[in-house]
Amino acid sequence: MIAFPKLAKAVSAFLIGFTVSAAGFIVAAPSAHAASCWDHNGSLMRLEANGNARTFVYVQPRAVLRRAGVRRGTVLFNGRKSGNSYVGTARRYSRFCPSTPLTYRVAGPISQGQTRVTVRGERPVHRRCAPTGEIAYDTLVFTY
Numbered sequence: 001m002i003a004f005p006k007l008a009k010a011v012s013a014f015l016i017g018f019t020v021s022a023a024g025f026i027v028a029a030p031s032a033h034a035a036s037c038w039d040h041n042g043s044l045m046r047l048e049a050n051g052n053a054r055t056f057v058y059v060q061p062r063a064v065l066r067r068a069g070v071r072r073g074t075v076l077f078n079g080r081k082s083g084n085s086y087v088g089t090a091r092r093y094s095r096f097c098p099s100t101p102l103t104y105r106v107a108g109p110i111s112q113g114q115t116r117v118t119v120r121g122e123r124p125v126h127r128r129c130a131p132t133g134e135i136a137y138d139t140l141v142f143t144y
Helices: 005-015
Strands: 018-020 026-028 033-040 043-050 053-060 075-082 085-092 102-109 116-127 130-143
Touching (some): 102 130
Antiparallel strands (some): 033 043, 043 053, 116 130
């Protein structure tokens, strides 16, 4: 029986994504999963990284987004890291059609210090869930 269950839980949580080498050293597993917190337009986001796969999810969305149905864990971007860029799908949420976010393709660079990701894409404009025939150009900036 472990005398310090909280310590054991913290150590095992820390060791997720790590392995122990034959010499007894802790080393990172080749496909370790990592997460970090970022800002996007005043919302707290979590970047989930698994290999080259990347997903930005809301941790604490702004009030206007909560009114559009965005909750903790809602995905804003998913895609992959390709060199020094991200390529993938972004979502636009609306209070008029909260169960059907508009999805569109985006791509863009990772800053030199890897503390900013800027992706851009064009999307159809919708008013109250109906397409207008217009196109808008969006830029999403994530800051670490």
